[in-house]
Each structure stands twice: as C-alpha cells, then as structure tokens.
Amino acid sequence: xxxxxxxxxxxxxxxxxxxxxxxxxxxxxxxxxxxxxxxxxxxxxxxxxxxxxxxxxxxxxxxxxxxxxxxxxxxxxxxxxxxxxxxxxxxxxxxxxxxxxxxxxxxxxxxxxxxxxxxxxxxxxxxxxxxxxxxxxxxxxxxxxxxxxxxxxxxxxxxxxxxxxxxxxxxxxxxxxxxxxxxxxxxxxxxxxxxxxxxxxxxxxxxxxxxxxxxxxxxxxxxxxxxxxxxxxxxxxxxxxxxxxxxxxxxxxxxxxxxxxxxxxxxxxxxxxxxxxxxxxxxxxxxxxxxxxxxxxxxxxxxxxxxxxxxxxxxxxxxxxxxxxxxxxxxxxxxxxxxxxxxxxxxxxxxxxxxxxxx
Amino acid sequence: xxxxxxxxxxxxxxxxxxxxxxxxxxxxxxxxxxxxxxxxxxxxxxxxxxxxxxxxxxxxxxxxxxxxxxxxxxxxxxxxxxxxxxxxxxxxxxxxxxxxxxxxxxxxxxxxxxxxxxxxxxxxxxxxxxxxxxxxxxxxxxxxxxxxxxxxxxxxxxxxxxxxxxxxxxxxxxxxxxxxxxxxxxxxxxxxxxxxxxxxxxxxxxxxxxxxxxxxxxxxxxxxxxxxxxxxxxxxxxxxxxxxxxxxxxxxxxxxxxxxxxxxxxxxxxxxxxxxxxxxxxxxxxxxxxxxxxxxxxxxxxxxxxxxxxxxxxxxxxxxxxxxxxxxxxxxxxxxxxxxxxxxxxxxxxxxxxxxxxxxxxxxxxxxxxxxxxxxxxxxxxxxxxxxx
Ligand SMILES: Cc1cc2nc3c(=O)[nH]c(=O)nc-3n(C[C@H](O)[C@H](O)[C@H](O)COP(=O)(O)OP(=O)(O)OC[C@H]3O[C@@H](n4cnc5c(N)ncnc54)[C@H](O)[C@@H]3O)c2cc1C
Numbered sequence: 114x115x116x117x118x119x120x121x122x123x124x125x126x127x128x129x130x131x132x133x134x135x136x137x138x139x140x141x142x143x144x145x146x147x148x149x150x151x152x153x154x155x156x157x158x159x160x161x162x163x164x165x166x167x168x169x170x171x172x173x174x175x176x177x178x179x180x181x182x183x184x185x186x187x188x189x190x191x192x193x194x195x196x197x198x199x200x201x202x203x204x205x206x207x208x209x210x211x212x213x214x215x216x217x218x219x220x221x222x223x224x225x226x227x228x229x230x231x232x233x234x235x236x237x238x239x240x241x242x243x244x245x246x247x248x249x250x251x252x253x254x255x256x257x258x259x260x261x262x263x264x265x266x267x268x269x270x271x272x273x274x275x276x277x278x279x280x281x282x283x284x285x286x287x288x289x290x291x292x293x294x295x296x297x298x299x300x301x302x303x304x305x306x307x308x309x310x311x312x313x314x315x316x317x318x319x320x321x322x323x324x325x326x327x328x329x330x331x332x333x334x335x336x337x338x339x340x341x342x343x344x345x346x347x348x349x350x351x352x353x354x355x356x357x358x359x360x361x362x363x364x365x366x367x368x369x370x371x372x373x374x375x376x377x378x379x380x381x382x383x384x385x386x387x388x389x390x391x392x393x394x395x396x397x398x399x400x401x402x403x404x405x406x407x408x409x410x411x412x413x414x415x416x417x418x419x420x421x422x423x424x425x426x427x428x429x430x431x432x433x434x435x436x437x438x439x440x441x442x443x444x445x446x447x448x449x450x451x452x453x454x455x456x457x458x459x460x461x462x463x464x465x466x467x468x469x470x471x472x
Numbered sequence: 473x474x475x476x477x478x479x480x481x482x483x484x485x486x487x488x489x490x491x492x493x494x495x496x497x498x499x500x501x502x503x504x505x506x507x508x509x510x511x512x513x514x515x516x517x518x519x520x521x522x523x524x525x526x527x528x529x530x531x532x533x534x535x536x537x538x539x540x541x542x543x544x545x546x547x548x549x550x551x552x553x554x555x556x557x558x559x560x561x562x563x564x565x566x567x568x569x570x571x572x573x574x575x576x577x578x579x580x581x582x583x584x585x586x587x588x589x590x591x592x593x594x595x596x597x598x599x600x601x602x603x604x605x606x607x608x609x610x611x612x613x614x615x616x617x618x619x620x621x622x623x624x625x626x627x628x629x630x631x632x633x634x635x636x637x638x639x640x641x642x643x644x645x646x647x648x649x650x651x652x653x654x655x656x657x658x659x660x661x662x663x664x665x666x667x668x669x670x671x672x673x674x675x676x677x678x679x680x681x682x683x684x685x686x687x688x689x690x691x692x693x694x695x696x697x698x699x700x701x702x703x704x705x706x707x708x709x710x711x712x713x714x715x716x717x718x719x720x721x722x723x724x725x726x727x728x729x730x731x732x733x734x735x736x737x738x739x740x741x742x743x744x745x746x747x748x749x750x751x752x753x754x755x756x757x758x759x760x761x762x763x764x765x766x767x768x769x770x771x772x773x774x775x776x777x778x779x780x781x782x783x784x785x786x787x788x789x790x791x792x793x794x795x796x797x798x799x800x801x802x803x804x805x806x807x808x809x810x811x812x813x814x815x816x817x818x819x820x821x822x823x824x825x826x827x828x829x830x831x832x833x834x835x836x837x838x839x840x841x842x843x844x845x846x847x848x849x850x851x852x853x854x855x856x857x858x859x860x861x
Pocket of ligand 1: 355356357358362365367368426427428429430431433602603604605606608610611612613635636637638639688837840841842843844845846847850
C-alpha cells in the first residue's frame with residue numbers, strides 16, 4: 114500500500130519537467146501580484162491563463178492520448194498541482210481536469226476539445242452537500258461549492274437514474290446559479306440544475322466518477338502540500354531575519370521547536386501524497402486505491418491548516434495583515450482543505466478500506 | 473421576561489446570582505439594539521456607539537470598576553454571568569480600551585485631578601481610547617520602543633510611530649508608552665502619556681487585516697505637543713504601570729467571553745450540519761465545553777483576587793494562554809465539521825449568525841496580541857515556575 118515515489122528514471126524526468134513547466138503560471142520567485150489582482154473580481158481567475166494552461170496540456174494531463182490528452186499519471190498531476198498550490202494559482206485546474214476526464218469517458222469529443230484547450234471552463238456539478246464524496250441522488254437538488262462558477266460555460270450534471278449515474282451537460286447561460294465569495298478571493302457557485310435545457314451525454318458514468326473524485330482529492334492534497342510548503346519557506350525566512358530582544362527570533366528555542374514540528378508535518382504530507390500517487394500509477398484499485406487517497410487527503414487537510422496557522426503565529430502582527438503574503442496561504446487552505454472530503458470523512462473511509470494494519 | 477424589574481446599578485451586586493442573570497437578560501431584552509446582534513466583524517465606533525451610550529445612560533458601562541468611580545463593582549461571579557449573557561445575546565464589543573485598560577490604570581495610578589478629568593469622560597463616551605504601545609521594531613520586545621517624548625516648557629514633544637493600534641481611527645485619545653530617557657536601561661526610560669488625537673502632528677493610517685477589515689492602524693507622531701500634566705505616574709516609571717495594565721489586558725483576554733461565543737456557534741453549526749448526535753462530534757464538543765467550564769473557574773479565582781484588592785500575579789498569563797487557545801480549538805473544530813462552508817467569506821447561507829471562516833480568522837491573532845502566547849509561556853516558566861534563564 115505504501116509504495117514509494119517512482120524510481121524509474123523516465124517517470125522522474127517526466128515529473129521534473131512538469132514541475133519546471135509550472136513556472137510559466139506560478140512564478141517560482143513567489144510573486145503574487147497577479148493572484149492579488151484577481152481576488153474578489155469577476156470570475157476570480159484569468160480566462161487567458163486558463164487557455165495557457167490548456168495549451169500546456171495540463172487540463173488533459175490524465176486524459177488518455179487517444180482522447181486528446183497527455184495520458185500521464187498521478188505522479189505528474191500531483192507535481193503540477195503542488196506547484197500551482199505554491200503559487201496560489203486561481204485557475205481551477207483540478208476541477209477542469211475532472212470535467213475533461215468525465216467528457217472523455219462519455220466520449221463527448223466536441224466539448225472535450227474546448228475544455229482541453231482551456232477555451233471553455235466546464236465544471237462538474239456533482240456535490241449536493243458539504244463534506245461528501247457521494248455522487249448525487251436527485252435530478253434537481255442544488256449542486257454546491259462549484260469553484261469559480263461565474264466563469265463556467267457549462268456544467269456537467271451527474272444524476273442517479275435507474276441503477277446508474279447518467280451525465281447531463283447544461284449550458285451556464287440562463288442557469289439558476291448563485292455565487293458566494295470565498296476567503297481566497299474566488300467564489301463557490303450553487304447550481305439548481307434544469308435538465309430540460311440540458312443534453313444527456315452519457316447513460317452511466319457510475320463506474321468512473323468515484324475514481325475521478327479520488328484523483329481530484331489526491332490532486333487537492335498535492336495543492337495543499339505546495340501551499341503549506343511555500344508558506345513555511347516564507348516563515349523560515351522571516352525567522353532568520355526578524356529581530357526582537359536584540360536577537361534573531363529564530364534563535365528562540367520555542368520557535369525552533371515549533372518550526373521543527375511544522376516541518377515534520379510537511380514531510381509526512383509529502384511522503385503520503387507521493388506514495389499515494391505512486392500507488393495509483395502502479396495500478397492500485399478498489400480498497401487499496403481508496404485507502405491511499407484518503408490517507409493523503411487526511412494528512413494534507415490537517416497539516417495545511419496546522420502549518421498555515423502556525424506560520425501566522427510565527428510572524429506575529431504582520432502575519433495578520435492582508436498586505437503580507439503568508440495570510441493568503443491560510444485563506445487558500447481554508448477554501449481548499451475541505452474540498453473532496455474533509456479529514457473526518459477520509460479517516461472513516463480509510464478505516465473502511467483498510468480495516469487492518471498492514472503486516 | 474417582562475415581569476423582571478431592573479434595579480438601579482447600585483443594587484445589582486447585592487442580587488443573588490440567578491436573579492442577577494435574569495436581570496441581565498431582561499436588561500438586554502429591553503435595551504440591546506436588535507440590529508447589532510452577532511455582528512460578523514468587530515464594529516467601528518460609528519456603529520457601536522449607540523450601544524455604548526445606552527450602557528452609559530443606564531450606568532452599566534463599567535462592570536468591574538468600583539462603584540465610587542461610576543462602575544458596577546460586580547463580584548467575579550456576576551462579571552462572568554454578565555459576560556455569558558452578553559455572549560448568549562450576541563452583544564457587540566464596544567470600543568472598550570478606556571473601560572478595560574485606561575480606566576483601571578487611572579484609578580490605580582492617576583492623580584485626583586486625572587481621575588476627576590478622565591474617568592467621567594470614559595463613562596459618558598466623550599473620550600474613546602486606543603492603546604499605543606507596539607512599534608514596528610518593538611512588539612514582543614516592547615521595552616525596545618523608540619517613540620520619544622522630549623520636555624519643552626509645559627509640554628512634551630512626541631516623535632515616532634506606533635503600529636497595530638486597534639481602532640485608532642475611531643479614537644479621540646490614545647495612551648502611549650514613550651521613551652523619556654535614552655540613556656537609562658531600556659525599561660527605565662519609559663513613561664506613560666495620554667494624548668489628545670486632535671493635536672496637530674498625528675496621522676492615522678488604517679491597515680487592512682486578514683479579515684479584510686480596517687481594524688488596526690499605524691499612528692505617526694510628528695512634533696506632537698502634549699501638556700505635561702498628561703503624564704500618568706512618575707516620569708520614567710511607565711514600564712511598571714504598563715506591566716500592571718498588561719495584567720488587566722490579560723485578564724480581559726483571558727475571560728471566557730470569546731470561547732463561550734465560539735462554542736455557541738459550534739453548537740449551531742453542528743445542528744446545521746446534522747452532526748449534533750454524532751458520537752465523535754459529541755466527544756470533541758464535550759472536551760471543549762469542559763475546558764470552557766474549567767477556564768471559567770480559573771478566571772473566577774483571578775477576578776476574586778482583584779476584588780479583594782490584591783494585584784494580579786504573573787500567573788494571569790495562564791488565563792490568556794488557555795482562553796485564546798481554546799478559542800482557536802473551537803474554531804478549528806468548526807472548520808473541521810463545516811466542510812466547504814469554512815471557506816466562505818460571508819456568513820453561511822440561511823444563517824446570518826454563522827460565519828465560520830470569519831470566526832476562524834478572528835481567532836488567529838488572539839495568540840499574538842496582548843503579549844504573544846510564546847511570551848506568556850516565557851513568563852510562566854520564569855516568573856511563576858522559577859526556571860532559570
Ligand atoms: C489584531 C491585533 C491587534 C493589536 N492591537 C494592538 C493595540 O491596540 N495596541 C498595541 O500597542 N499593540 C497592538 N497589537 C500588537 C501586539 O501587541 C503585537 O503584535 C505583539 O506584541 C507581537 O509583536 P510583533 O507583532 O512585533 O511580533 P514579534 O514580536 O516580532 O513576534 C514574532 C514571533 O516571535 C515570537 N517571539 C518573539 N519574542 C520571543 C521570545 N523571546 N521567545 C519566544 N518567541 C518569541 C512571537 O511570539 C511571534 O510568534 C495588536 C496585534 C494584533 C495582531
């Protein structure tokens with residue numbers, strides 16, 4: 114279950130290249146001007162950057178090559194999500210990728226092409242309540258927490274029909290959509306689906322949807338990893354420069370221990386996320402797959418909150434200002450850490466999937 | 473509820489506790505402005521002065537001050553009851569630096585003239601105070617402060633900068649720690665000065681906090697002339713007084729107020745999320761509630777000390793640490809059970825009173841202000857436990 118990170122040289126090279134290419138969208142120097150400018154505006158992201166992300170092939174990273182994607186693995190997806198998390202990139206890659214994968218599974222090529230290119234943001238409206246991974250039951254129940262929904266061109270609406278889950282595509286134009294602002298400067302949309310104006314594009318996606326939600330959960334864990342790591346790096350810098358009592362505050366043992374504690378949580382998160390991605394890429398299925406994903410999501414959810422709030426504390430007053438970047442990471446973690454299931458949900462799921470300790 | 477008579481302020485402390493609780497409820501029912509209940513953010517003076525003036529008019533403004541100075545002189549238990557009932561009702565915090573900090577300081581260290589001049593003006597709301605201690609390079613190391621007051625005839629001339637000054641934009645007076653002797657050891661060259669914010673040379677610049685709220689400020693002093701009689705206590709002895717005042721600040725932050733409010737929100741959230749009966753939730757809720765009850769008991773012992781006329785010892789730092797960390801744990805739990813709702817900027821849909829993310833963020837600085845919890849733990853280990861270092 115706890116496969117290590119891939120040791121095959123080609124895979125490592127592929128993952129390294131993805132990391133490097135992420136610099137195109139998430140400046141490695143940590144410049145967050147673009148991110149700040151987009152907060153609390155229009156759709157909350159830049160459609161041109163989403164197209165750029167499409168051109169880089171990221172939206173279809175996991176989509177099979179024959180469907181127009183790059184056919185890469187979770188190792189690459191997590192490496193990318195991590196970089197984008199470090200840069201607080203607001204373009205909703207994970208959600209676009211989820212829709213791309215569903216459209217590929219449904220064989221809906223025309224809309225898929227527009228999603229892959231980043232020309233259209235299509236969001237999957239699968240969620241009927243907070244803190245769940247359950248597929249929706251009702252045809253008209255409100256679908257919640259659709260990130261950046263103000264920029265969406267269409268929604269994919271899974272609906273339980275008969276024994277399976279049918280998939281509808283509903284245009285955003287004219288849809289009953291309500292937006293609520295989120296702490297990171299984006300928004301969550303609530304959609305009341307209207308299937309009369311929607312196209313039924315697949316009879317049953319019930320066999321693929323849970324696995325795709327798992328992929329999204331794991332990529333979300335990687336996003337959180339990237340964010341906490343960057344916030345922590347900023348904090349370490351601050352501990353090495355800020356002076357009080359005539360000393361660099363990083364010389365105070367209380368702060369050293371606290372920093373060491375946070376570093377251990379980050380190390381556990383990285384190990385958990387990378388080993389889960391490796392397990393998925395090695396073909397883990399069923400319970401083993403669910404256990405790996407849940408383990409990573411539990412750790413990332415909890416560690417991201419612990420680390421980002423610890424970073425505020427280690428900064429003192431300046432950490433509580435909007436102007437200083439470290440707070441952006443706390444507020445991003447508040448929005449992202451609950452997505453695709455919170456810690457308690459994934460703990461329960463882990464215990465159901467892996468009831469016994471591995472020998 | 474209407475049957476309960478609200479006795480005059482002087483009689484309140486004589487009531488039995490349960491009766492007093494009913495009186496507080498009736499008082500809030502009769503007087504508290506409905507539109508100010510459960511404000512999602514700390515209110516500015518323009519919004520909360522209505523309530524301040526009501527409290528002033530009814531004589532209820534200063535529960536802890538002795539009666540001879542216009543306070544209610546309430547027993548510790550009654551102060552706790554009062555704050556519980558305020559929280560239960562969702563009462564907004566006022567601009568309370570004068571009530572909580574400056575008033576007690578003037579009562580303890582001020583001259584008769586200062587008491588006569590300043591205390592009544594707090595009681596009427598004519599003076600709204602803010603606290604000018606911290607500077608960009610003097611936060612935890614407060615004694616490193618550099619804002620300077622130089623004597624010039626009947627005045628001091630003040631130059632320098634304060635930062636993180638809560639609600640300075642609302643205040644018309646500020647109490648300052650200033651350096652009055654550059655040569656002395658750093659704690660021994662500090663004095664305590666009261667400054668009218670309308671004096672020429674003062675600039676206030678709001679800082680937006682993590683809640684996107686203009687709650688604290690930078691305050692700049694450029695040749696600000698302050699009459700000498702506005703010095704409190706002895707010249708160069710400001711540090712000792714400030715330390716005494718920090719005791720008041722710590723007991724105020726250590727009061728169960730914030731945690732009690734947060735716990736009431738957690739309960740509401742659990743109901744909304746349908747997890748009230750979930751055994752895992754009930755266990756964590758029980759833990760938090762028990763900690764709150766124990767905090768109330770510990771708080772009571774400190775308030776009782778004050779009431780006996782004893783001064784607060786360094787162990788009051790325990791209250792500050794326990795309360796603020798409990799406040800945070802409660803809001804952490806809210807985020808845990810709220811799922812994606814925890815990421816919302818505004819209160820949760822369908823319930824104006826429930827802003828999970830807002831409360832979570834508000835809880836963050838509680839372990840920073842009023843002396844960070846690291847500093848409190850340093851105090852506890854050295855000054856209470858006697859550990860070397
Ligand atoms: C919301 C808010 C409101 C405030 N309101 C006011 C106000 O009205 N008036 C006012 O004067 N001030 C106010 N303050 C300022 C507050 O008192 C300071 O922020 C606080 O004293 C910490 O100082 P600092 O921010 O400079 O952090 P620093 O002192 O630089 O601390 C940075 C980090 O180092 C740690 N640290 C520092 N020294 C030590 C040590 N010796 N051992 C271990 N750890 C240490 C701190 O705990 C913190 O984690 C407010 C602050 C906040 C956040």
